[in-house]
Amino acid sequence: MIPAARLAALIELLDGVQGAALPADRVAQRYFRERRFIGSKDRNWIGDALFAVGRDLGRLRWRLDRLGRAPDGRALVLAQRHAEGDERSLLESQFSGERYTPAALDADDRALLDGLDGLTGPAAEAMPGWARDNYPDWMEAPLRARFGADLGQAMAAYGERAPLGLRVNLLKASREKAAAALAEEGIETTPMARSPLGLVAGRAALGASPAYRRGLVEVQDEASQLCALACAARPGEQVVDFCAGAGGKSLALAAAMANKGQIHAFDIDARALGELKKRADRAGIRNLQTRRIAAEDDRSGEPLPADLAGRADLVLVDAPCSGSGTWRRNPFARWQLEAADVERQATRQAALLDRASALVRPGGRLFYAVCSVFPVEGEAVVAAFLAANPDFRPRPLDGDWLAETGLKGSGEDGAALVLLPHVHGTDGFFVAAFERA
Numbered sequence: 001m002i003p004a005a006r007l008a009a010l011i012e013l014l015d016g017v018q019g020a021a022l023p024a025d026r027v028a029q030r031y032f033r034e035r036r037f038i039g040s041k042d043r044n045w046i047g048d049a050l051f052a053v054g055r056d057l058g059r060l061r062w063r064l065d066r067l068g069r070a071p072d073g074r075a076l077v078l079a080q081r082h083a084e085g086d087e088r089s090l091l092e093s094q095f096s097g098e099r100y101t102p103a104a105l106d107a108d109d110r111a112l113l114d115g116l117d118g119l120t121g122p123a124a125e126a127m128p129g130w131a132r133d134n135y136p137d138w139m140e141a142p143l144r145a146r147f148g149a150d151l152g153q154a155m156a157a158y159g160e161r162a163p164l165g166l167r168v169n170l171l172k173a174s175r176e177k178a179a180a181a182l183a184e185e186g187i188e189t190t191p192m193a194r195s196p197l198g199l200v201a202g203r204a205a206l207g208a209s210p211a212y213r214r215g216l217v218e219v220q221d222e223a224s225q226l227c228a229l230a231c232a233a234r235p236g237e238q239v240v241d242f243c244a245g246a247g248g249k250s251l252a253l254a255a256a257m258a259n260k261g262q263i264h265a266f267d268i269d270a271r272a273l274g275e276l277k278k279r280a281d282r283a284g285i286r287n288l289q290t291r292r293i294a295a296e297d298d299r300s301g302e303p304l305p306a307d308l309a310g311r312a313d314l315v316l317v318d319a320p321c322s323g324s325g326t327w328r329r330n331p332f333a334r335w336q337l338e339a340a341d342v343e344r345q346a347t348r349q350a351a352l353l354d355r356a357s358a359l360v361r362p363g364g365r366l367f368y369a370v371c372s373v374f375p376v377e378g379e380a381v382v383a384a385f386l387a388a389n390p391d392f393r394p395r396p397l398d399g400d401w402l403a404e405t406g407l408k409g410s411g412e413d414g415a416a417l418v419l420l421p422h423v424h425g426t427d428g429f430f431v432a433a434f435e436r437a
């Protein structure tokens with residue numbers, strides 16, 4: 001593809017991303033799937049450029065807003081190329097209107113570029129924090145509640161692209177063996193900083209990797225690996241993964257149990273559970289069963305299984321959430337989120353935790369997790385749960401994994417794990433542990 005054609009594709013993709021309910025990476029995957037003629041080099045370039053726009057979206061939107069231009073794909077690309085220092089002559093030649101290139105620059109575009117020239121220097125200093133640090137204005141308070149004075153630093157860390165995290169499946173290989181198998185296929189990895197099961201890979205086409213297909217590794221961010229380690233599932237236990245989805249954590253728990261005991265993977269989403277079954281087969285897991293359950297307010301699906309009530313040794317509630325911990329992967333997602341969405345999520349999380357807690361046996365463990373950094377989805381849910389359920393108490397995090405990872409439990413009781421992109425280099429994540437009296 002000539003560079004101008006790449007820009008045309010980027011504009012088209014940005015328009016798709018901004019209008020879609022799906023996360024940006026899913027929209028991009030679909031976009032490329034439908035355009036097989038776009039080769040891998042061009043795909044990588046366009047993917048990187050998409051991420052670069054997402055990382056700068058606050059700044060770009062603020063500038064476009066000041067200049068009275070809607071933030072559509074074309075305006076965003078022009079503003080971004082301008083910010084990157086592209087000369088006007090280059091933009092004139094790339095936005096030429098020739099075949100496969102963006103439509104030729106018109107009077108509005110030239111006025112935009114003139115306006116952007118005027119928004120550098122002292123004018124740029126008027127940029128408010130939300131624009132500079134790339135978050136919607138309303139999020140200032142909930143983000144400050146977590147990051148305080150480190151907000152700028154934290155948001156800068158969200159601007160770093162997340163690496164491809166892999167978890168080694170100990171049922172099939174040690175970390176060293178898995179790394180060697182991948183290296184033989186030309187996929188170089190390095191050990192993760194904290195997770196003893198983790199490898200970090202560069203940009204790898206994993207789908208075609210025999211090591212991946214044989215189940216030696218699974219794709220999983222370090223924060224999720226640490227969450228599963230914190231649960232410390234033991235061989236022989238009855239474990240419920242209440243919001244199992246496609247099973248990232250179920251698979252990690254099952255591997256820790258060495259195929260002894262039972263994992264009950266619940267979800268309301270039958271399609272995700274179907275995917276989990278396939279992954280479990282690939283990973284050589286034999287102690288896992290999936291079960292579609294009905295949401296609290298849905299009478300059409302299966303109710304909670306009565307046979308497990310008060311019997312599980314360990315219940316994990318990896319609840320649906322705002323996803324505010326995952327913005328390194330989906331830089332656009334923060335702009336699709338409204339304050340009311342976060343409130344709604346918090347209400348649902350409280351209901352889910354309450355419901356799932358009935359499955360824990362006396363003396364058993366309960367874990368609550370969200371890939372969010374908003375305290376209203378973390379500490380506030382925990383406090384409300386403890387106030388309403390006196391038979392549960394916080395359970396300080398323990399186990400060899402803690403010492404190995406150099407992490408400490410946070411909160412008064414050391415019963416929570418708060419992972420942050422600018423501190424730990426992981427997704428933002430919150431885990432809390434409880435014990436039933």
Ligand SMILES: C[S@@+](CC[C@H](N)C(=O)[O-])C[C@H]1O[C@@H](n2cnc3c(N)ncnc32)[C@H](O)[C@@H]1O
Nearest residue numbers: 243244245247248249267268269295318319320
């Ligand atoms: C954060 S995702 C789970 C990710 C998964 N644990 C993993 O590690 O890959 C949250 C899951 O909760 C499920 N969910 C939503 N509402 C639910 C409910 N009322 N009961 C059980 N699961 C629910 C969603 O379908 C989604 O799969």
